[in-house]
Amino acid sequence: xxxxxxxxxxxxxxxxxxxxxxxxxxxxxxxxxxxxxxxxxxxxxxxxxxxxxxxxxxxxxxxxxxxxxxxxxxxxxxxxxxxxxxxxxxxxxxxxxxxxxxxxxxxxxxxxxxxxxxxxxxxxxxxxxxxxxxxxxxxxxxxxxxxxxxxxxxxxxxxxxxxxxxxxxxxxxxxxxxxxxxxxxxxxxxxxxxxxxxxxxxxxxxxxxxxxxxxxxxxxxxxxxxxxxxxxxxxxxxxxxxxxxxxxxxxxxxxxxxxxxxxxxxxxxxxxxxxxxxxxxxxxxxxxxxxxxxxxxxxxxxxxxxxxxxxxxxxxxxxxxxxxxxxxxxxxxxxxxxxxxxxxxxxxxxxxxxxxxxxxxxxxxxxxxxxxxxxxxxxxxxxxxxxxxxxxxxxxxxxxxxxxxxxxxxxxxxxxxxxxxxxxxxxxxxxxxxxxxxxxxxxxxxxxxxxxxxxxxxxxxxxxxxxxxxxxxxxxxxxxxxxxxxxxxxxxxxxxxxxxxxxxxxxxxxxx
Numbered sequence: 001x002x003x004x005x006x007x008x009x010x011x012x013x014x015x016x017x018x019x020x021x022x023x024x025x026x027x028x029x030x031x032x033x034x035x036x037x038x039x040x041x042x043x044x045x046x047x048x049x050x051x052x053x054x055x056x057x058x059x060x061x062x063x064x065x066x067x068x069x070x071x072x073x074x075x076x077x078x079x080x081x082x083x084x085x086x087x088x089x090x091x092x093x094x095x096x097x098x099x100x101x102x103x104x105x106x107x108x109x110x111x112x113x114x115x116x117x118x119x120x121x122x123x124x125x126x127x128x129x130x131x132x133x134x135x136x137x138x139x140x141x142x143x144x145x146x147x148x149x150x151x152x153x154x155x156x157x158x159x160x161x162x163x164x165x166x167x168x169x170x171x172x173x174x175x176x177x178x179x180x181x182x183x184x185x186x187x188x189x190x191x192x193x194x195x196x197x198x199x200x201x202x203x204x205x206x207x208x209x210x211x212x213x214x215x216x217x218x219x220x221x222x223x224x225x226x227x228x229x230x231x232x233x234x235x236x237x238x239x240x241x242x243x244x245x246x247x248x249x250x251x252x253x254x255x256x257x258x259x260x261x262x263x264x265x266x267x268x269x270x271x272x273x274x275x276x277x278x279x280x281x282x283x284x285x286x287x288x289x290x291x292x293x294x295x296x297x298x299x300x301x302x303x304x305x306x307x308x309x310x311x312x313x314x315x316x317x318x319x320x321x322x323x324x325x326x327x328x329x330x331x332x333x334x335x336x337x338x339x340x341x342x343x344x345x346x347x348x349x350x351x352x353x354x355x356x357x358x359x360x361x362x363x364x365x366x367x368x369x370x371x372x373x374x375x376x377x378x379x380x381x382x383x384x385x386x387x388x389x390x391x392x393x394x395x396x397x398x399x400x401x402x403x404x405x406x407x408x409x410x411x412x413x414x415x416x417x418x419x420x421x422x423x424x425x426x427x428x429x430x431x432x433x434x435x436x437x438x439x440x441x442x443x444x445x446x447x448x449x450x451x452x453x454x455x456x457x458x459x460x461x462x463x464x465x466x467x468x469x470x471x472x473x474x475x476x477x478x479x480x481x482x483x484x485x486x487x488x489x490x491x492x493x494x495x496x497x498x499x500x501x502x503x504x505x506x507x508x509x510x511x512x
Contacts, residue, residue: 019062019063019066020066022063023063023066023067023070026044026067027070027071030042030044030071030074030076031074034074034076039074039075039076039077040075040077041077041434042074042076042077043076043077043078043079043080043111044071044076044078044079044080045080045081045082046064046067046068046079046080046081046082047081047082048060048061048063048064048067048081049064049082049083049084049098050082050084060084061098061101064081064099064102065101065102065105068081068102068105068106069105069106071106071108072105072106072107072108075107075108076108077108077109078108078109078110078111078124078125079102079106079108079109079110079111080111080112080113080127081099081102081110081111081112081113082112082113082114083097083098083099083112083113083114084098084114099112099123103123109124109125110123110124110125111123111124111125111126111127112125112126112127113126113127113128113129130151131148131151133151134148134149134150134151135148135149136194136195136238136239136240137235137238137240137315140235140313140315165196165448165459165460165462165466165472165473165476166196166197166198166199166438166440166459166460166461166462167191167196167197167198167199167461167462167466168199168440168461168462168463168466169199169200169201169202169244169318169320169372169463170201170463170464170466170467171201171202171212171215171490171491172187172201172490172491172499173212173213173214173215173490173491173492173493174214174493174494174495174499175201175214175215175216175217176214176493178204178210178214178215178216178217178223179216179217179222179223179226180216180223180226180227180230181226181495182229183495183496183499183500184230185229185230185233186233186500187499187500188200188230188233188234188241189233189234189236189237190470190471190500190504191466191470191472192233192234192237192238192239193237193238193239193473193474194237194238194239195238195239195240196238196239196240196473197239197240197242197459198234198239198240198241198242199242199244199318199407199461200216200241200242200243200244200314201215201216201244202215202244202246202320203215203216203217203218203243203244203245203246203305203309204216204217204218204219204246204247204248205217205218205219205245205246205247205301205302205304205305206219206247206298206301206305207219207257207258208247208257208258208261208263208264208301209246209247209248209301209326210248210252210256210257211248211249211251211252211253211256211263211284212248212256212491213491213493214493215246218243218245218305218308218309218312219301219304219305219308223308224308224311224312225312227243227309227312227313227314228312228313231312231313231314232313235313240315241313241314241315242314242315242316242317242318242370242404243309243312243314243316243317243318244317244318244320244372245302245305245306245309245317245318245319245320245360246320246325247298247301247302247320247325247326247327248263248325248326249263249264249265249266249287249325249326249327249329250263250264250265250267250269250270250271250284250287250326250329250380251263251271251284251324251325251380252284252285252287253283253284253285254285257285261288262285262286262287262288263284263285263287263288264287264288264289264290264294264298264326265287265288265289265290265326265329265335266289266290266326266329266330266335266336266337266338266342266343266352267287267289267329267335267336267337267338268286268287268288268289269287269335269337270284270285270286270287271284271324271380271381272284272381274380277487278488289338292340292341292342295342295352295355296355298326298356299352299355299356299359300359302319302356302359302360303356303359303360303362303363305317306360306363306364306368306369307363307364309364310364310368315368316364316367316368316369316370316404317360317364317368317369317370318369318370318371318372318407319353319356319357319360319369319370319371319372320372321353321371321372321373322372322373322374322377322409323374323377323379323380323382323409324377324378324379324380324381324382325380327352327353327356328374328377328382329382330342330343330349330351330352330353331349331350331352331353331384331390331394332349332382332383332384332390333349333384333385334378334381334382334383334384334385335381335382335383336349346389346390346393347393350390350393350394350397353371353394354397354398357369357371357398357401357403358401361401361403366401366402366403366404367402367404368404369401369403369404370403370404370405370406370407370438371398371403371405371406371407372407372408372409373391373394373395373406373407373408373409374408374409375387375388375390375391375394375408375429376391376409376410376411376412376425377409377411387411388425388428391408391426391429392428392429392432395429395432395433396432396433398433398435399432399433399434399435402434402435403435404435404436405435405436405437405438405458405459406429406433406435406436406437406438407438407439407440407461408426408429408437408438408439408440409439409440409441410422410423410424410425410426410439410440410441410442411423411425411441412441422441422442422443422447424451424456426439426456426457427456430456430457436458436459437457437458437459438457438458438459438460438461439451439456439457439459439460439461440460440461440462440463443460443462444465445476445479448460448462448476449476464485465482465485467485467490467502468482468483468484468485468486468502469482469483469502470502470504471504471505474505474510475505478505478509478510480505480509480510481509483502483503486498
């Protein structure tokens with residue numbers, strides 16, 4: 001509807017006849033939106049050459065040039081313009097490329113769209129529609145010049161699975177010798193749907209990063225090679241696969257460390273023994289406080305691990321800065337008792353994570369990097385005196401990097417009238433963060449749909465429900481019954497039981 005006032009004769013006096021008047025309505029909208037949220041958050045799409053819905057212009061070149069020149073005063077995030085319709089030349093469809101003058105006049109990022117293939121482009125960015133629809137890994141296919149899936153126009157507007165479902169990272173303790181195993185191929189591919197986002201189990205960045213039995217790593221060539229068929233299996237089913245990069249810090253013991261050394265941390269305060277759900281007790285060694293000059297070495301471990309993840313075929317990485325592990329041991333004042341540039345003030349405590357983010361972004365690109373935070377968590381005696389301020393400061397600091405997403409764990413659920421409820425304390429962080437927002441922590445189908453529809457989050461990550469229901473998106477779509485998870489098998493070494501033997505819906509249940 002916003003495009004219609006640009007067309008001659010569609011509005012009365014103030015919005016008609018002259019090009020300036022015809023553009024007035026759109027520019028009034030742009031000005032108000034920019035005033036409300038800032039020019040750096042506002043883009044615009046134009047199609048001066050289009051005649052869709054009987055909305056054509058007698059001089060589309062002049063119209064487009066006037067519009068982009070008028071938009072320059074607002075310093076918009078981008079201008080996204082649709083090319084004219086393709087034409088036949090010697091039996092081949094070709095793009096007319098009539099945007100050169102608009103590209104020259106517009107003082108900002110220029111995006112074009114309309115039937116481009118891999119080879120075409122004379123702009124800053126190219127928007128792909130139908131190709132991306134049919135190829136969820138399109139950037140990787142373009143990089144490899146790989147064959148493309150054909151799109152099915154008949155399914156463009158048909159109802160599909162419920163959107164917004166993410167496989168949360170789940171430690172499964174089945175990677176013998178810290179090497180991913182072939183049985184992981186089935187586990188992850190079972191949980192893959194076309195276009196679905198999967199985040200891998202926490203994956204160690206170095207031989208000092210380990211603190212649990214049989215967890216995978218990605219610091220050696222052997223580990224990288226072992227990940228490749230697992231990632232390929234996800235891609236073959238059209239999924240998007242992110243590798244979660246992890247360092248446990250003090251949540252470890254000398255048993256897991258090279259030559260029996262002490263684990264490293266922001267502090268030399270140990271974690272007290274933890275009682276697990278099965279009654280067993282886990283004891284942790286007293287950590288060694290990292291020297292200031294050693295911190296860049298850990299930052300580099302994350303950088304190298306990110307590069308290795310891309311080499312293994314992952315679509316990106318998630319930096320694990322949550323749940324009481326090393327990065328959060330620096331982040332929270334309940335654990336960080338340092339007096340150097342990485343301790344004390346909120347800004348100093350966030351420094352280590354931001355140094356890692358910057359190096360990883362420099363290495364593989366911001367569009368391949370996500371992060372996980374848990375400001376409200378007190379896991380592993382890692383809590384903060386002001387989690388709201390901590391979370392808001394972190395997401396605001398992350399905005400400069402234009403990350404793929406920010407994945408935040410909700411506070412613990414509380415009882416209200418005998419029912420468990422989520423506190424929903426992420427509103428301000430959601431408002432401040434300028435990117436895709438993922439929440440996690442005890443969501444069910446109803447609550448997950450509700451928070452996405454209300455705009456509280458973009459995506460919801462499911463852990464235990466996805467573990468026990470490999471076809472969770474389909475079950476949610478049908479509102480079908482869910483399998484119950486078996487906590488006793490979460491971390492056992494069996495490559496089948498409690499891992500790949502959870503049943504799918506039977507054909508009689510999946511009748512839709």
